[in-house]
Amino acid sequence: MTSAFDTVLTEAVDLLRTLPRRRDAVPEARRAVAEWRATRPATRAQLVADIRPGSPIVDYDLVLAHPDGGSVALTAPADDGVPWTLDHSTHWASGRVVTVDGFALLIQNALLTLRARTERDSTIQDELIDYCILSDMAGRERPPTQEELQQASDAYRVRNGLRSRADMMRWLADVGLNETAYTHHIFGLALKQRVRARIEQETARDYLERNPSEFDHVWALWAEGPEDRLAELAGAPDPAAALIQALSSRDRITVTTADGPALDLPEPMRTVPAGAVTGPVPHGKGHLLGVVRERRPADLADPRTLAAAGRAGFAEYMAERRAKAAVTWHWL
Structure with a gap:
């Protein structure tokens, strides 16, 4: 004979399996759980979300109050069948390098950032903080288009000299990634490039007008x-x-x-x-x-001048964001 709680469990599993699993859709998932909890107030249902390392994909647990006391936690992983609570059974910050305004940079992403680093004036710490700021902003964007993904992937492969599939597979092995992880990385990279392009466009004219001599x-x-x-x-x-x-x-x-x-x-x-x-x-x-x-004197009508001003405006914008950010270093 099926009990009332059995029915609740069935509904909860169905709900958990249908929740959107991208990071930018977590608020939508929480609303869906809140609406379901309103119809089942005795469950006192709580959604627990965790972002996968190196991925925009989110895993969920749904915690329910049992009618005989205590709680029941449901997990419905979509891919490898390993609950995220087992994947992350160490200290909550053990995989983090730095947290900036609540955005946590995981070790895997930090290593990718450092591997792609070229000789620039900024410090490693600034680059990691910038990664957090841009990733947090990118998480609020709509998903990238196929064209954006292709452009991001092509540019990334050219920068790293990955001219063939064999080159690509060797590189993935060297950095310890599989093709799925690379796809997730490009997904985030495409969004960050979109954010950067928008900031450059928004700041270029103002920066040029304030600093014309820099573009002589x-x-x-x-x-x-x-x-x-x-x-x-x-x-x-x-x-x-x-x-x-x-x-x-x-x-x-x-x-x-x-x-x-x-x-x-x-x-x-x-x-x-x-x-x-x-x-x-x-x-x-x-x-x-x-x-x-x-x-x-600078040709203020030259598109190349405006593009350079956008890059400078972006650098200024990021410096201001770093100065205002709440930064917690976990490994330094």
């Missing part, structure tokens, strides 16, 4: 190395010619030339007028000597 077109060259050697070059009758000559000589310095926006120059040279010599001044791990040969 500059032809410049500079050398980095020991202060004494740079001082010798600075004392030459024509420091620019001395730097150009040093390009083809075996010397203790590194000489770089640039023909583009002032923002791409080393910070000590970005506002230097045409014909001016900068340095030697401390820069990086050594010293810098720079010469600006030409400088033309």
